[in-house]
Amino acid sequence: MPSMKIFDIAGSAMAAQSVRLNTVASNLANAGNVSGDPKTVYKPVEPVFQTHAIDPSQPGIGGVRVVRIEQSQAEPIKRYEPGNPLADEQGYVYAPDIDPVAQMVNMMSAARAYQADVEMLNTTKELALATLNVGR
């Protein structure tokens, strides 16, 4: 039977890609948030992936693990909006530096990778079922 480890590998990759989709959603949802203080403005987040060895005798082969969620250190964008109720004394507001196009590209890449993992899971499942039926 195709090793059950493929299910672990594909499952961990799907979990990692969905974390990536979550961060994209969070970044896009907060793209329009402004703040009167550059310290409290929303910081775009991005997950950091790492290979997670399933078999200790074979490092470098295995699933994916999200080691941490990195906050972007990009300077917030300073805008002069004296009419904004959130503006500071000088009339400035601060918005997170989020590029919606880059976020959308990231989202598509994550969705495609997720699809590939689902396909892999389906193929493996079919092979496993065929193997279980040997001799019937």
Added chain:
Amino acid sequence: MSESTPAMFGIHGAAISLRQERLKLLASNIANADTPNYKARDLDFEAALKRAIGEQLPGSPTQTHAAHASGAPPGAEDGLVYRLPLQPSLDGNTVDGEYEKASFARAALEYRASLNFVEGRVRRLMTAITGS
């Protein structure tokens, strides 16, 4: 698994366990398509199968003493080889998504082929046992 596979399966018993190993490798490659510094790997199937059935590769040196080097290239004792990246990426990842997906589809088909051969052996054995 090759030691525990009954002899009645012949080469197909060894082949199917290697094909399964290869599927696992390709699955790992696809799963890590976005992991920085991941190096895609594959199984040298022909060499691994010959080793599994105890055959010498043509042109490979023979080990005449246990203390000698095995003659296999370093790191390739288990038949695992690194893929040469077609388009290297800046983050050190060498996975080519399309190539890996095509390889996975092909490997799945090859697994089915090996499975059919094993199944044929089982069926012949059943015919011999039941006599019908």
